[in-house]
Amino acid sequence: DTAVSQTPKYLVTQMGNDKSIKCEQNLGHDTMYWYKQDSKKFLKIMFSYNNKELIINETVPNRFSPKSPDKAHLNLHINSLELGDSAVYFCASKWSGGSYEQYFGPGTRLTVT
């Protein structure tokens, strides 16, 4: 009965490769997010979708492309991976119709070698 899940949990890959991370939530929320947590633990918003529409697109290299096939799913595809992309990527979700309480997935630790 996991609320927000992410796959994979760990991802080790070489520079220049393309990889995807998937997120699913079963909370009935309509807004989903991608965050990046760097080595200093700083959490920064990257993208957000509301009802499959991109509503937040922070200053992120265009090698990162999010996609939301439906309200319950949000994917992140990264092209031409670089060493600086190594981080933990968190997915989160919330309901836009009331409380601003946000729920996080377990994170995906991406290591680029």
Add this chain to the structure above:
Amino acid sequence: GIQVEQSPPDLILQEGANSTLRCNFSDSVNNLQWFHQNPWGQLINLFYIPSGTKQNGRLSATTVATERYSLLYISSSQTTDSGVYFCAGVSGTYKYIFGTGTRLKVLA
């Protein structure tokens, strides 16, 4: 600008001690939430507290929105309380701004 600031940045406590963590937020930020990131990296919701006071066991939180701050109280700390505590606020409707966190270590 849009800011969420936390203090102290680091805290070391002996088991059983009490502590207070502070979060200051700018005018354009509201709807505060507190999280605990445990040593395994999980982000756990502690409180959604746009204003007022809430308590959950040994933890409680107070937000005074008019004065732009929130406090998280940890009483009788345990080693399992170790980790990083984040506060986050909302700017506009959808954008969350996180503080830089308070790293807490509780010693047995």
